[in-house]
Amino acid sequence: MEKHYIILILCSILVFANGNGVSQGPKAVRKWFKKHSNAKEKLTEFHFYLHDIVSGRNPTNIPVAMTNATTQSPTYFGLIAAMDDLLTEGPEPDSKVVGRASGLFGSSSLQELGLHMTFNIVFTEGKYNGSMLAVSGYNQFNNRYRELPIVGGSGVFRLARGVATLENVWYNNTSGDALVEYHVLVLHY
Numbered sequence: 001m002e003k004h005y006i007i008l009i010l011c012s013i014l015v016f017a018n019g020n021g022v023s024q025g026p027k028a029v030r031k032w033f034k035k036h037s038n039a040k041e042k043l044t045e046f047h048f049y050l051h052d053i054v055s056g057r058n059p060t061n062i063p064v065a066m067t068n069a070t071t072q073s074p075t076y077f078g079l080i081a082a083m084d085d086l087l088t089e090g091p092e093p094d095s096k097v098v099g100r101a102s103g104l105f106g107s108s109s110l111q112e113l114g115l116h117m118t119f120n121i122v123f124t125e126g127k128y129n130g131s132m133l134a135v136s137g138y139n140q141f142n143n144r145y146r147e148l149p150i151v152g153g154s155g156v157f158r159l160a161r162g163v164a165t166l167e168n169v170w171y172n173n174t175s176g177d178a179l180v181e182y183h184v185l186v187l188h189y
Ligand SMILES: *[C@@H]1O[C@H](CO)[C@@H](O)[C@H](O)[C@H]1NC(C)=O
Pocket: 018, 019, 020, 124, 125, 126, 129, 130
């Protein structure tokens, strides 16, 4: 009886833990909340590069929908797109992959190239593997620095908050491809 019980527990740990070993499922999340309700937040810093590929045969950023007015708009107002961009340690395309930026954005400004973005930074490496940071904000693409709020997270980033600072390393205005440098500061437990 006891043996079976232990095996069952071991199985649930294997099934419900994600890559970083953070247990999932409603019971595990409740336990996590109780454990962390009085914990002190810590600051973690990330630095990586986002490869936004619009052109070629394997784009990671694709337009999904637009209106007739979008085609007349200098700011692509109304364009909705999906992205699943690679995040790497260094700026080179073959640099080590640390995760993906996966989500949606829409051109939401009549005045400037301004994108309302909602996506997740999905980590696929090391102790953050399987954990995510939820990003939601307004990206003024022509500004040198843009700030996107980190509004939450999952896995080791439950209840996270922070800021991502974006700067284009380069943007090719013919192909639409871009390499964007990310500095992320995040408070979490
Ligand atoms: C990340 O986690 C996934 C799913 O648990 C696993 O398949 C993958 O091998 C892990 N990657 C690394 C680099 O640990």
